[in-house]
Amino acid sequence: MTGGTPTARRGPGSVVVTGAGAASAYGRGAEALLSGVLSGEPAFAPVERFGTANRRVHVAAAMPGSPDLLTEVAQAAREACDDAALPAAGRARSPLFLAIHGDPALARAADADEPGLGPDAFTAAVAGRSGLAGQGLRCYMSACVSASTAIADAAASIARGQADRVVVAGGYLVEPDQFALFDAGRVLAADGQVRPFSAGRRGLLLGDGVGAVVVESQESARARQAPVLARLAGWGRTGDAFHPVQPHPEGRGLARAVTAALQRAGLAGADLGYINAHGSGSPHSDPAEASALWLALGEAAGTVPVSSTKSLHGQALEASGVLELIVTMLAARKGMLPVNAGFLGVDEECRLALVLGDALATTPQYAMSLNAAFGGANTALVVGLP
């Protein structure tokens, strides 16, 4: 590519994912997430965790009770390390990149307590509880591309030989403040369902989402004979330069992210066998994403199976990127692609090869997970089966 957009480069090293851990409204554990998503049954239900009396919408996808974010993220990180067969010594040398909205205690903290709180302190606490390194920690707070950006940064660093292994985690648990904000913004689906790319879609719904992956160099994984879930083949991140909160209507920025990810993976659009779309279910965002896919993939945009698993587990905000990458990897490995739930009918502005009705039995060699956020921030992650 020439002109205003540079051709994406990457370091020479191969990057793999060796472990995954998760928690969602389908329960704790990556397997619970996969089986829940493949059931095709959306996890949305009336919110019981806090009162919603003053809200327009009263539905989310939440685990029972009031789980603690620190506890859940640390548990997911430990699950990912267990899955990666990573011994304690290896964990202690692995830095954590964490994607969160912020320290959940800060908004209600007394002045005297504030200096000891914050995203750094929270990240250090997660690392400590997970047995991860106390050094090299990063906290990402880039809205709905936080976790996917962290994964891309980890992959770029490992490909350049700057790191052997990074644990990337993200967490969002449905709570009253973000619920009130999204309700005030009138972006929640009043009909209680998320219907990505569908006629009659009404908006998004929030969902609990916690995920962690062990991102590692292929050499490191091979040296310790670790299992490989997937290769992290390509990644891309861009900005729309269009609006503070609205996506570019033609999805130009997202298209550039997809193109960069494919360039790094050395793939053409037709090589993709599945796309887990950002697919928020919002009236303006979904057509922009469909347009982006047509721009970046050409005719392949009409044939590659697409679904948005937000229609099942909900919108996990800062954690979306890692939660949805885990779904994408595990679904590809299982040879079953999740359904795009809530579909009512075709929207001519969102013409894509949606997975409708039931999960689709097919094994994609390559799959892509997309995320977009306020600010016009976009990410694309491409994984390949090992």
Place this chain on the structure above:
Amino acid sequence: MTTQTSPAFPGATGLLGTAGLQAAAVAAGLAVSASASWPETDSDAEVPPLAGFIDSLFSPLIAEVAGRALSRREEGRREEGFPRDQAAPDGAVIAIVLVTAHGDVASAAQVAARVDAGRRVPPLHFFQSVPNAVAGYLAARWQLTGPIVCVSGITPAMDAVALLIEDADADEALIVSVDLGLTGGAGDRAAAVIVTGPTGRPEAERHGPEGAA
């Protein structure tokens, strides 16, 4: 101006001026082409408001120092003989990287207070609930098409920027450090630098239509 560091987060900062940002940039192998801060002089008393953003100086501070740095970058390039241009001034892909140790604590506290009181939240608070919104404002205003990132520490920010430039995700980066004074609004400060790397694209390759596909 004080700098707080911790071993776990080298370069982690509560309040960091342009000198700190410049030093961190140089340590990461980056060159600084423009910088700005708030306050810079005694006349920097009231942070200019930013339309659409309310009840907190977090986003206005970012917009002010970023605008100053971007204006100075443009000014510097004109002095070097580059023509003034509106869109992506010279074809450069510029990333936006925000660095904050605590985030927009003022907005978060106001939302929490309203929620706890059983009151509705003003819709504008939804749009400013993440730092991406002001980044998107800057991106649209200055045609910055690079990645948008918000992290909590200076060193991670610089390391990420160096890789973004090395991997051609960006030619340059606007890095803004901001933190509100945690008690009563005292000490609200921000600083910005624009950096380039040794592996950025040559000038001749930057011009041309945006390639969306």
